[in-house]
Amino acid sequence: MISSPYLLYLGSATDDLSVKTAIGVAAWRPELCIGEFQSEGCTVTLNLPRMDFEQAAAAGVQTVVLGVTNAGGVMNPQLIEHILEAIRAGLNVASGLHQRLRTHPTIAKEAALKGVELHDLRHPPEDLGVGTGVPRRGLRMLTVGSDCSVGKMYATLAIEREMHSRNIKANFRATGQTGILIAQSGIAVDAVVADFISGAAERLSPARDDDGWDLIEGQGSLFHPSFAGVSLGLLHGSQPDAIVLCHAPERPHMRGIASRALPSLQDCLNANLEAGRLTNPDIVAAGVAVNTSRLDPEQRQRCFDSIEDLLNLPCEDPVATGVKKITDNLIKCVDKSKAA
Amino acid sequence: MISSPYLLYLGSATDDLSVKTAIGVAAWRPELCIGEFQSEGCTVTLNLPRMDFEQAAAAGVQTVVLGVTNAGGVMNPQLIEHILEAIRAGLNVASGLHQRLRTHPTIAKEAALKGVELHDLRHPPEDLGVGTGVPRRGLRMLTVGSDCSVGKMYATLAIEREMHSRNIKANFRATGQTGILIAQSGIAVDAVVADFISGAAERLSPARDDDGWDLIEGQGSLFHPSFAGVSLGLLHGSQPDAIVLCHAPERPHMRGIASRALPSLQDCLNANLEAGRLTNPDIVAAGVAVNTSRLDPEQRQRCFDSIEDLLNLPCEDPVATGVKKITDNLIKCVDKSKAA
Numbered sequence: 001m002i003s004s005p006y007l008l009y010l011g012s013a014t015d016d017l018s019v020k021t022a023i024g025v026a027a028w029r030p031e032l033c034i035g036e037f038q039s040e041g042c043t044v045t046l047n048l049p050r051m052d053f054e055q056a057a058a059a060g061v062q063t064v065v066l067g068v069t070n071a072g073g074v075m076n077p078q079l080i081e082h083i084l085e086a087i088r089a090g091l092n093v094a095s096g097l098h099q100r101l102r103t104h105p106t107i108a109k110e111a112a113l114k115g116v117e118l119h120d121l122r123h124p125p126e127d128l129g130v131g132t133g134v135p136r137r138g139l140r141m142l143t144v145g146s147d148c149s150v151g152k153m154y155a156t157l158a159i160e161r162e163m164h165s166r167n168i169k170a171n172f173r174a175t176g177q178t179g180i181l182i183a184q185s186g187i188a189v190d191a192v193v194a195d196f197i198s199g200a201a202e203r204l205s206p207a208r209d210d211d212g213w214d215l216i217e218g219q220g221s222l223f224h225p226s227f228a229g230v231s232l233g234l235l236h237g238s239q240p241d242a243i244v245l246c247h248a249p250e251r252p253h254m255r256g257i258a259s260r261a262l263p264s265l266q267d268c269l270n271a272n273l274e275a276g277r278l279t280n281p282d283i284v285a286a287g288v289a290v291n292t293s294r295l296d297p298e299q300r301q302r303c304f305d306s307i308e309d310l311l312n313l314p315c316e317d318p319v320a321t322g323v324k325k326i327t328d329n330l331i332k333c334v335d336k337s338k339a340a
Numbered sequence: 341m342i343s344s345p346y347l348l349y350l351g352s353a354t355d356d357l358s359v360k361t362a363i364g365v366a367a368w369r370p371e372l373c374i375g376e377f378q379s380e381g382c383t384v385t386l387n388l389p390r391m392d393f394e395q396a397a398a399a400g401v402q403t404v405v406l407g408v409t410n411a412g413g414v415m416n417p418q419l420i421e422h423i424l425e426a427i428r429a430g431l432n433v434a435s436g437l438h439q440r441l442r443t444h445p446t447i448a449k450e451a452a453l454k455g456v457e458l459h460d461l462r463h464p465p466e467d468l469g470v471g472t473g474v475p476r477r478g479l480r481m482l483t484v485g486s487d488c489s490v491g492k493m494y495a496t497l498a499i500e501r502e503m504h505s506r507n508i509k510a511n512f513r514a515t516g517q518t519g520i521l522i523a524q525s526g527i528a529v530d531a532v533v534a535d536f537i538s539g540a541a542e543r544l545s546p547a548r549d550d551d552g553w554d555l556i557e558g559q560g561s562l563f564h565p566s567f568a569g570v571s572l573g574l575l576h577g578s579q580p581d582a583i584v585l586c587h588a589p590e591r592p593h594m595r596g597i598a599s600r601a602l603p604s605l606q607d608c609l610n611a612n613l614e615a616g617r618l619t620n621p622d623i624v625a626a627g628v629a630v631n632t633s634r635l636d637p638e639q640r641q642r643c644f645d646s647i648e649d650l651l652n653l654p655c656e657d658p659v660a661t662g663v664k665k666i667t668d669n670l671i672k673c674v675d676k677s678k679a680a
Contacts, residue, residue: 132597133565194537195530197569225473225576225619229537232562233569257472274611279565 003062022067053089094119096177131198138208142240143218155289158318169212201237287326343402362407393429434459436517471538478548482580495629498658509552541577627666
């Protein structure tokens with residue numbers, strides 16, 4: 001569990017892309033974020049109160065979130081100095097960098113001295129085990145993708161928000177670093193040992209006996225040749241009652257591989273349902289979430305219409321239109337008696 | 341590269357199962373194994389000359405192979421003492437235990453002092469990257485399974501042996517610890533970081549421009565809910581021209597999961613071909629390798645006949661009958677022009 005409230009560390013960032021983790025956390029959990037920290041030269045702001053570490057501690061901040069991506073994921077000397085200042089101010093530190101906080105001798109020593117927590121978000125727990133696929137109780141939805149980075153986290157969070165607005169119990173289950181900061185817990189499934197992918201997903205969404213939902217953030221795509229193993233293990237371990245397919249319609253090719261076309265949405269949906277039946281024979285598709293940020297309103301509507309015609313499922317853009325229809329269908333199509 | 345010849349360390353084993361790694365290496369690479377080491381109480385033998393470490397070094401042994409499985413994969417004090425003795429005799433050490441040789445302070449220090457190599461077979465290289473799925477040259481076969489532990493390594497090695505007997509260039513590519521000792525190289529794909537499964541498979545079977553085959557040892561099963569992610573990443577990364585399905589007909593349920601039935605062979609084959617088309621659209625099934633060790637000759641023949649009728653593919657037992665028909669079909673059904 002990562003303690004809030006957060007101070008979002010922006011370093012000396014000069015573009016939004018390098019602070020996209022911080023932007024995601026501030027967008028989905030504004031109530032967790034009470035300040036931002038900028039180094040010299042930083043031109044990005046989240047319009048939060050600017051604080052140094054002492055001020056942040058005085059304001060009640062619990063954790064400094066390193067919401068920056070560095071080339072190579074390595075900590076530079078200025079960042080290390082700032083981390084040490086934060087620790088000395090009594091703040092926990094959460095990092096999405098590849099280089100670990102906990103194995104940096106000075107950082108680890110100072111943290112132990114001050115009794116603060118270090119969270120290496122890319123480094124999963126070391127006591128994971130293999131999955132079993134044994135059926136468990138509870139209602140679960142997993143987002144799946146036609147590709148990487150097509151809005152699976154946003155779609156999952158939008159469904160959680162929609163369910164909460166209807167007073168339905170629902171928990172976002174995070175599988176990537178931004179998601180983990182938003183949920184204040186989770187497992188970076190792409191970083192677990194390969195044997196433990198489905199086991200990590202089972203740990204992440206354990207059996208539940210209330211009538212609430214676990215809404216699980218998907219990763220990768222069954223059709224991405226780099227990451228499909230992660231996607232399949234996550235699908236098997238999540239044992240979802242329903243999947244929501246996420247798609248970016250303007251994508252010219254699979255992310256990072258210029259030679260590879262995207263799958264057809266029908267093939268993608270069918271492959272996920274077929275594979276998902278291994279651990280949940282009753283799995284259904286509940287809807288399609290599309291990132292239409294590059295389309296004008298008319299193009300957007302045509303995109304929705306054509307996908308709805310093709311797949312006979314509600315299609316929405318979580319950001320532009322919300323996910324009311326997808327959520328309606330998700331609730332309708334999953335047999336509620338299962339949780340009873 | 342693990343240097344040979346080997347001294348097979350049997351410890352104080354009292355049953356064959358606990359030394360199955362050593363048995364596998366001795367069975368498939370007798371020419372690599374020139375001695376065995378037994379501690380007090382050991383009742384198992386591979387009928388190799390018994391040697392202590394000094395004698396082994398004098399006989400030309402390069403590497404001591406810890407062919408034992410301990411409860412928990414941890415080194416006990418006697419094993420540590422033996423490892424240190426081996427190092428002091430100038431021998432490399434290869435271990436399939438979970439606990440690493442290289443992070444044990446005394447072992448690491450002695451090895452550095454003596455200039456010998458430590459091989460932790462369960463711990464893959466740390467410089468792996470993500471796979472790309474970009475087509476590469478060469479002929480590749482991957483064994484796939486209806487379940488875990490159905491003889492994929494044996495089938496792969498039997499095909500290599502059959503090809504060598506026909507003067508066809510072929511290399512066994514190892515993905516598990518016993519296989520790595522047999523091949524003297526390889527990657528334990530179930531232990532890589534999840535994001536790098538297909539990347540590990542690409543590293544393992546790089547493009548080749550001769551007309552030889554890479555014969556890749558499969559892992560797990562697309563139908564095993566614990567390990568399917570590994571199997572899928574290995575399938576995508578291997579980019580095989582052909583698969584050989586491996587099966588253990590007497591298996592009552594999926595290994596380790598009493599509640600789960602095995603898939604039908606037809607479903608299993610189809611799922612592997614369908615998923616394999618992502619990185620090799622021309623993938624074909626070449627045969628079925630069955631472990632019939634528990635069947636009498638008449639039952640064995642009935643088993644072969646029924647599978648051949650069902651799948652229209654040659655079916656053999658790599659140990660009991662050899663793999664001539666499977667190899668014939670493998671060579672025939674893969675378009676040789678591809679490698680030209």
